[in-house]
Amino acid sequence: SNPFEVKINKQKFNILGRKTKNDVGLPGVSRSKAIKKRTQTLLKEYKEREKTNVFKDKRFGEYNTKISPEEKMIRRFTLERQQNYGKKNIYHLNEDEELTHYGQSLAEIEKLNDIIDSDSDTEERGTLSAELTAAHFGGGGGLLCKKASSGQQDEEEEKPKSRKELIEEMIAKSKQEKQERQTRRESALELTEKLDNDWKEIQTLIARKTPKSEKKDKEAEKPKPDEYDMIVRELGFEMKAKPSERMKTEEELAKEEQARLQKLEADRLRRMRGIDEQENKKKPSHMSADDLADGFILDKDDRRLLSYKDGKMNIEIEEEEEEKDEEEEEEEESGKEDNENEEENEEESAGEDEEDSGADSHSDLESDLESEEEATENKEQKKHEKNENESQNVEELDPKIEAAKSELPYTFAVPESYETFKSLLAGRTIEQRLIILERIQKCNHPSLAVGNKAKLEKLVGFLLEYIGELATLDLPELRTIDKLVLPLYNLCQMFPEAASDSMKFILRDAAHDMEEVIEVKGRATLPGLDTIIYLKITSLLFPTSDFWHPVVTPAFMYMSQLLTKCRITTLQDVIKGLFICCLFLEYVSLSRRFVPELINFLLGVLHISLPKKQAQGYTVVHPFTPVGKNLELLLVCDKKDLESWQKQNLPLSIVTRLKEASRTEMNHIRLSCLALCFDLIKKCASLYEPLPSFHEIMHPVRILLTQHVPVNEYPEQMREWYHIALKELENKVKHYTPLICEKKKPVPLKQYTPKIVKVLEFGRKQGGSKKEQERKQLIRKHKRELKGAIREIRKDNQFLARMQLSEIMERDSARKRKVKELLGSLATQEGEWKAMKRKKGKN
Secondary structure (H helix, E strand, O other), X not given: OOHHHOEEOOOOXXXXXXXXXXXXXXXXXXXXXXXXXXXXXXXXXXXXXXXXXXXXXXXXXXOOOOOOHHHHHHHXXXXXXXXXXXXXXXXXXXXXXXXXXXXXXXXXXXXXXXXXXXXXXXXOOOOOOHHHHHHHOOOOXXXXXXXXXXXXXXXXXXXXXXXXHHHHHHHHHHHHHHHHHHHHHHHHHHHHHHHHHHHXXXXXXXXXOOOHHHHHHHHHHOOOOOXXXXXXXXXXXXXXXXXXXXXXXXXXXXXXXXXXXXXXXXXXXXXXXXXXXXXXXXXXXXXXXXXXXXXXOOOOOOOOOOOEEOOEEOOHHHXXXXXXXXXXXXXXXXXXXXXXXXXXXXXXXXXXXXXXXXXXXXXXHHHHXXXXXXXHHHHHHHHHHHHHHHHHHXXXXXXXXXXXXXXXXXXXXXXXXXXXXXXXXXXXXXXXXXXXXXXXXXXXOOOOOOOHHHHHHHHHHHHHHHHHHHXXXXXXXXXXXXXXXXXXXXXXXXXXXXXXXXXHHHHHHHHHHHHHHHHHHOOEOXXXXXXXXXXXXXXXXXXXXXXXXOOHHHHHHHHHHHHHHEOXXXXXXXXXXXXXXXXXXXXXXXXXXXXXXXXXXXHXXXXXXXXXXXXXXXXXXXXXXXXXXXOOOOOOOOHHHHHHOOOOOOOHHHHOOXXXXXXXXXXHHHHHHHHHHHHHHHHHHHHXXXXXXXXXXXXXXXXXXXXXXXXXXXXXXXXXXXXXXXXHHHOOOOOOOOOXXXXXXXXXXXXXXXXXXXXXXXXXXXXXXHHHHHHHHHHHHHHHHHHHHHHHHHHHHHHXXXXXXXHHHHHHHHHXXXXXXXXXXXXXXXXXXXXXXXXXXXX
C-alpha cells in the first residue's frame, strides 16, 4: 500500500522469454515476517536456555504402538541387565549374577532348607512325616519315634556346610595330597638308590673289553662332524657376557680424582717430613687368657709382652718404651716440670727419713746400690745404641725427604691473581706446568664446591695472559704455548662463556690499539707475535664455519683490517701477513667463504717480488703501492743464493731472529716467502673453484703470473711451485654462460584462412562434460547456500543482541524507578521529621 516500502529491481536489458521472479520486493514486510518467526523460535529458546524442568519419558517403547507389551518387557529387562552387567567392584572376585524368583534368591531356594516336599526321593518313600502324624493322629508309638530320631540325625548330617567349613576342608585335602606326594617321592628316591647300588654290583660282572678291530670299525662308522656342528660346539664353550659396572657420573669421577690426589699429597708430605710408615703401625697389645674383655677404658695400658732371654726376663723393650714415654712427656708437657721437681724433692726427703730409720740394715743398702749402678750403666749403653740407630735412620731418610720435597704437590688451590699463577709455573718444565694445570682442574672441579666455577673461569683469563707473555719474550716459547693449548681447550669446553669473553676482550683491545695508532700516525703496523697466536688459538677453540659467531666473526673482521690497513715495510711484515693469509684459509676451509683481502694481499706479495721495471701494467690495492721504496722487498738478485736455496717451512719464531740473520739467510727467507705465496694461490684456486666469478676474481693474479713474473731466473724447485699454481688457475672450467639479450620471436605473416571461433551464449558458464556441469552446479548451490546461512546467522546474532539490549534497558529503567521511589519516600520522611521538629521548637 505504501509506495515507499516497495523496492523495484530494475533490469538493464529486457530479454524475451525470460521470467523474472523478483521484479518487485517488499523489504518491510519480509523484515517483519523474519522478526515474527525469530520471536516464535529463537527468542523462545533464548528465554528457556537455563531451564531444566522438562520431563522426558525414556522408557523403551512406551509410545510405540507397533511393539507388543511382552516384547517391551523383554527388551526392558535385557536393557536393565546390560546396564547392571559388569562387576561393580573390580576387587570382589566372588561377585556373580544373583538370579531371583518371586523376589527370592535362587541360591537360597536351592538349599531346600525350608521347603517340605512330599514327592522328594528319600529312603522312606511314601511314609508320612513325624510332624504330619503328630498333628493328625497324635503320634505313632516307639517305632515312629525311633524313625523320627534317625530322620533328625540324617537331616543334621545333610545340613549344608558354611563357607568357612568348605575352605578348611579344602585346605586339609591339599595338605594331605602334598604329604602323599612327598612320601611317594621319598620312596621313589630310595628305590632308585637301591637300584643304582645293585647295578654297580652287577656291572663288574658284565663289563668286558672290546677288541681293537671292533673299535676301529666303530670309529670308521662314526660320521665326521659338520662345520656347523663344530661352530655350535665352540659357541657352547664361549664365555658369556658379564654385566659391567654402571658408568660413573662426572661428579663421581671428580670426587674420586680429588680423593686420590689428596691421598697422594698426604703421602708426599709424610715422606717430606721423614715420618716412616712402620712407626705409625701399632704394636700388637698383649691379651691374657684371663681377660674378660669387659670394655673398660683405662687411661694407659701398662701391660707388656712377657719374654725371656738366656733364662732371664727381658726388660729392654719395657725400658725403651718408658724412655719414649718420658721424652714425649717432656716435649708435650713442659709446664709440669715444676710439679715433678717438687714431687722428687718430697721423695728424696722421704728417702732420707727411711735411711735414718733403717740404719741398721747396711748390707741391704749396699746390695741395692750395686743393683742401681748396674741398671744405670745398662741404661747409658742402651741410650748410646739408640742414638746411633737414630742417626742411621736419619741418614737413610735424607734422600727420601729430598725426593719428596722435589716432587710436585698433588693438590693445588686456584690462584687468585695473575702474579700467583705466574709464580706457580715459574721455573718448571713443560711437563710439570701441564701437570700443575691438570691437578688444579681436578682438585677444584665445579661439582666439588660452590665457588670453584668462578675460580676456574678466572683461570682461563690467566692462562691466555700467560700465553701472550710467553709469545712476547725475546725467544718466544712456542713449544710451551703449543702444549698449553690442550688445557686451555679443556677449560673452554667447561666454561665457553668465560673463554669467549676473555678472547673478545683481547681482540677488542688489539683493534682499539690499531685504530688509535691510525688516528695518531695515519698508518699502522702489523701486531706482535702474541696477537697472531691469539688469532690462531681462536680457530682451535671456537667453530670457524658458523655464519656468525661472537668470537670468530670479530677475529675475521680484525684480520681483514690487518691485511688492508697495515703498511708492509719490512720482511717481518711480509711473514706476518702470509701467516694471517694461512689463518684465513684455515678459517674458511669448511664454509668456503670468499675473502677478497686474501687475494689482494697475495697479489701484493707477487708485486713486491718483481723488479721495478717489470712492475707495470696492472693495478695493486692498498696497503701495497705501485711506486715506493718498499717495492723490491722479496726480490733476490744474487745467483749463488738462488742456486743454494731449498724449500723450507717458515716458523713464527723466525720473526724475532731476522736481525741476526746473514744476507744469504735473508735471501733464502725471501724465496721461501715467494714459494709460500705460490702455494697459497694454489689452495685459493682449489677452494674458490665452485664460485661462478672465479675466473674474474683470479684474473689479476693470472696476468701477473703469466706476463710479469721472471720464472727463468728462479731455481728449479721454485719453478715447479710456480707451474703448479698456474696450472690450478688455468685448468678451471667456467661455471656460467655470459648474459645475452633475448632474441625476439619473428612476427608471423598474415594468413587469409578464416579463424572459426565457437560463439558461446552470453552469461551462461559452459562446461566440458555433463559430470563437470553437474559438479559446477553443485559448487554454485553450495556457495549460494553458504552465503545465505552466513547471512541468516548474522541476522540471528543481531536479533539476539537487540533482545539482550532491551532486557538490559528494562532492568536499568526498573532499577531507576525503584531508586526514585526510595528517594521520594526518604524525602517525605525527612520532610515530616523536620515538620515535627519545627512544631516542637514552637511549642
